[in-house]
Amino acid sequence: MRAPGEMEMVKVLKVIKESSSISTVLFSPVHIGRWSGLVPGQFLMVWIPGTDEVPMSVSFLKREPFRMGMTVQNIGEATQALCSLKQGDWIGIRGPYGYGFNLPSNVDKDLIIGVSGGVGAASTILAMEWARSEDFRTVNLVGARDRSLLVFRDRWRSISDEVRFSTDDGSFGHKGLVGDLLNMELLAMSDHERQRTMVFTCGPEIMMVQVKRLLDQFGVEGQFSLERFMKCGIGLCDSCSASGKRVCMDGPVFSGDAISLLRDFGRSHRDRSGRPLPLKECVR
Amino acid sequence: MEGPKLDVEVAGIRFLNPLILASGVADETGASMAEAVRMGAGGVVTKSLSLEPREGHPNPCVVEFPYGILNAMGLPNPGVRGYSDEVEEYLSTTRGSAPIIASVFGSSIEEYAMAAGAVKDLGVHAVEINGSCPNARGLGLQFGQDPLVIEDLVKEVKATVPIPVFFKLTPACSSIVDLAQAAQMGGADGLVAVNTMPAMKIDVRTRMPVLTNVTGGLSGPALRPVGVRCVYQIANSGKVHLPIIGAGGISTWEDALEYIMAGASAVQIGTAVTWGNLDVFSKIKEGMMTYMIEERIGRISDMVGSAKGVRS
Numbered sequence: 294m295r296a297p298g299e300m301e302m303v304k305v306l307k308v309i310k311e312s313s314s315i316s317t318v319l320f321s322p323v324h325i326g327r328w329s330g331l332v333p334g335q336f337l338m339v340w341i342p343g344t345d346e347v348p349m350s351v352s353f354l355k356r357e358p359f360r361m362g363m364t365v366q367n368i369g370e371a372t373q374a375l376c377s378l379k380q381g382d383w384i385g386i387r388g389p390y391g392y393g394f395n396l397p398s399n400v401d402k403d404l405i406i407g408v409s410g411g412v413g414a415a416s417t418i419l420a421m422e423w424a425r426s427e428d429f430r431t432v433n434l435v436g437a438r439d440r441s442l443l444v445f446r447d448r449w450r451s452i453s454d455e456v457r458f459s460t461d462d463g464s465f466g467h468k469g470l471v472g473d474l475l476n477m478e479l480l481a482m483s484d485h486e487r488q489r490t491m492v493f494t495c496g497p498e499i500m501m502v503q504v505k506r507l508l509d510q511f512g513v514e515g516q517f518s519l520e521r522f523m524k525c526g527i528g529l530c531d532s533c534s535a536s537g538k539r540v541c542m543d544g545p546v547f548s549g550d551a552i553s554l555l556r557d558f559g560r561s562h563r564d565r566s567g568r569p570l571p572l573k574e575c576v577r
Numbered sequence: 578m579e580g581p582k583l584d585v586e587v588a589g590i591r592f593l594n595p596l597i598l599a600s601g602v603a604d605e606t607g608a609s610m611a612e613a614v615r616m617g618a619g620g621v622v623t624k625s626l627s628l629e630p631r632e633g634h635p636n637p638c639v640v641e642f643p644y645g646i647l648n649a650m651g652l653p654n655p656g657v658r659g660y661s662d663e664v665e666e667y668l669s670t671t672r673g674s675a676p677i678i679a680s681v682f683g684s685s686i687e688e689y690a691m692a693a694g695a696v697k698d699l700g701v702h703a704v705e706i707n708g709s710c711p712n713a714r715g716l717g718l719q720f721g722q723d724p725l726v727i728e729d730l731v732k733e734v735k736a737t738v739p740i741p742v743f744f745k746l747t748p749a750c751s752s753i754v755d756l757a758q759a760a761q762m763g764g765a766d767g768l769v770a771v772n773t774m775p776a777m778k779i780d781v782r783t784r785m786p787v788l789t790n791v792t793g794g795l796s797g798p799a800l801r802p803v804g805v806r807c808v809y810q811i812a813n814s815g816k817v818h819l820p821i822i823g824a825g826g827i828s829t830w831e832d833a834l835e836y837i838m839a840g841a842s843a844v845q846i847g848t849a850v851t852w853g854n855l856d857v858f859s860k861i862k863e864g865m866m867t868y869m870i871e872e873r874i875g876r877i878s879d880m881v882g883s884a885k886g887v888r889s
Contacts, residue, residue, distance in 0.1 A: 302783075342780070383783055527646070529848070531606070531624070532653070534606045534609050538609075542851075563606075566630040567624065567655040567659070567660075
């Protein structure tokens with residue numbers, strides 16, 4: 294049984310503009326013990342008083358002094374309010390919720406490949422930093438629609454043995470999909486190397502569908518961070534239901550095996566009233 | 578020797594065990610409800626359904642406390658028609674192993690009856706009238722605090738559907754027995770006691786109520802003693818003779834037995850599904866079995882209403 298996630302009010306320390314539409318909001322909670330055990334990939338529910346409460350990944354976590362951060366793309370009312378926060382503003386956070394990425398044993402794997410799409414990088418970057426600090430070799434494949442949405446470029450370089458970027462329009466790195474980079478990476482590996490590899494991925498679901506297909510094809514294990522519309526974040530309302538699993542509690546990170554059982558993966562989301570919608574209508 | 582039996586019959590409906598997934602919790606889809614049954618639930622109640630789809634309240638819609646959860650979802654649901662695939666999926670997955678009760682609400686007695694009529698066509702086993710949701714203005718609670726309205730509401734729904742009708746009671750009242758009696762007068766086949774308790778939370782930094790809806794319903798351990806008291810009072814009133822399904826803060830086998838001994842024939846579990854997990858059903862079943870073996874009790878029904886005070 295998990296401990297109840299009471300809301301903690303925190304003051305915004307700083308808002309860092311990562312690009313024209315993406316910002317990182319830094320804050321330092323008082324109840325450090327509660328947050329320092331956060332597993333990358335777990336999420337917070339973030340209350341922006343007067344606007345909304347939304348699930349957010351933690352993109353930044355540093356000890357001494359203790360700092361946390363989340364990276365937000367301005368795509369709607371709540372994310373715009375988050376991007377417009379000023380130093381000293383109060384926000385409420387509760388969590389950490391759900392299952393994050395599961396770092397394999399160094400005995401079984403030696404390489405972690407991060408495959409990130411768009412602001413999905415906000416979730417994978419912390420996981421990949423963690424993998425690196427635990428002595429895994431790290432390869433990062435990072436994609437975005439265009440150069441302006443390709444964030445954390447220096448940070449990616451500093452935590453990767455190898456890093457490759459892609460943009461849909463070719464404005465930075467490889468022109469095309471990040472899945473193409475993964476395909477090239479896996480093609481160049483031996484069967485033995487593939488068995489000793491784990492892939493962490495987060496991004497648009499249509500991208501992760503391609504990643505899943507490649508991993509199945511090459512026999513590589515992976516973990517997928519899913520996004521669904523969430524109201525409560527604690528397994529109550531079932532708004533985030535995907536094929537009978539609650540993304541907030543059973544996920545948001547699912548193993549490849551678990552993903553294989555989710556019929557909704559790559560197919561459907563649910564709207565606010567709970568009606569299923571085909572995925573393409575939900576892709577932002 | 579045969580082990581103790583957990584199956585129960587409530588208002589003519591047979592459940593393999595007395596643990597039912599409560600309305601509004603992990604029941605957005607047929608697959609979610611079927612998952613609860615796979616994990617040990619004896620039955621399920623659907624999300625509360627209205628004729629037309631509703632989006633519910635904007636977030637925040639929950640506040641967690643160490644002793645409970647405050648929620649104001651605002652009755653989001655895809656409407657009865659939009660939900661029909663979910664019931665179909667549930668029925669085809671569970672193949673009759675666990676009854677499904679449809680929770681309904683509306684903004685008028687006529688709407689309640691129409692929603693009930695529509696869910697009946699989906700093949701559910703019973704209807705639960707949500708006359709006690711505290712979270713949507715003009716819906717739910719306003720119908721559930723007035724005995725005269727309860728009687729008319731139940732009567733109208735009963736006239737519309739041939740399947741058993743349960744009425745879910747609010748603990749926010751001066752006399753739970755009066756409300757229960759009104760549901761009985763209207764012809765209800767059973768009662769569900771209790772729904773959440775109206776409550777609120779204010780953040781002192783922003784001086785704002787945290788819930789967008791300002792108030793919500795409190796559930797979880799904090800509610801349990803209130804629920805047990807309500808069930809006991811109804812069962813021992815001498816005025817109400819309907820089977821009762823107990824609900825409110827049940828997370829262990831002791832909690833479930835408390836409700837049963839207070840007078841409940843079965844119980845519903847909601848908040849515990851979010852704090853523990855769906856394995857709460859199998860854990861409670863195991864605990865009840867052990868208790869029944871230790872206490873040499875053959876059937877759940879032998880314990881219903883068995884708690885008697887010196888002065889009841």
